[in-house]
Amino acid sequence: MELIKIKSDEFDDIYQQMEASFIRDEIRDYGDALALLEEPCYTLFHIVENGTHVGFISVWVFDGFAFAEHFVICAEYRNCGYGGRAIRLVAERFGTVVLEAETPEIELAARRIAFYERNGFVCNRVPYMQPPYRKDSAPVRLVLMSTPKLLPDPDAVIATLYRYVYKKEYIRGDLA
Numbered sequence: 001m002e003l004i005k006i007k008s009d010e011f012d013d014i015y016q017q018m019e020a021s022f023i024r025d026e027i028r029d030y031g032d033a034l035a036l037l038e039e040p041c042y043t044l045f046h047i048v049e050n051g052t053h054v055g056f057i058s059v060w061v062f063d064g065f066a067f068a069e070h071f072v073i074c075a076e077y078r079n080c081g082y083g084g085r086a087i088r089l090v091a092e093r094f095g096t097v098v099l100e101a102e103t104p105e106i107e108l109a110a111r112r113i114a115f116y117e118r119n120g121f122v123c124n125r126v127p128y129m130q131p132p133y134r135k136d137s138a139p140v141r142l143v144l145m146s147t148p149k150l151l152p153d154p155d156a157v158i159a160t161l162y163r164y165v166y167k168k169e170y171i172r173g174d175l176a
Contacts, residue, residue: 066094131166
């Protein structure tokens with residue numbers, strides 16, 4: 001399995017996959033998402049198995065950790081082990097990896113958290129609100145997960161995510 005950097009002329013296909021895989025509030029508008037390809041700490045990768053595109057993942061690389069923002073295995077390749085292999089490959093390549101997951105109130109979200117836990121992630125027991133991607137959206141309460149262990153300073157990680165990923169100011173204690 002390989003992670004291959006997506007070229008800008010391949011972005012339209014990936015954005016269509018994002019639209020098919022996430023609700024509107026979970027992704028940026030097309031122009032904002034395309035502009036991220038110019039961000040120095042952001043990379044959008046194809047997940048490739050034996051020459052076949054099986055999914056994609058976007059990764060922000062910061063001092064001390066990487067943030068896996070959007071992760072998709074194409075529907076026809078799900079439940080074949082590609083997701084676990086891909087997320088472990090990201091962890092091997094980038095070291096400490098942080099991601100956001102839906103709170104486990106519904107079965108699908110609980111299964112998603114269990115998937116990440118099976119692949120070495122732990123739930124950081126800190127309040128976390130994902131800022132909105134779009135002006136007409138609301139923040140969403142999520143679970144902040146990390147591998148290989150709990151974050152020693154979750155507030156510093158949250159402040160970094162707010163500043164670079166969401167372009168928002170984070171004030172310590174705002175999420176309680």
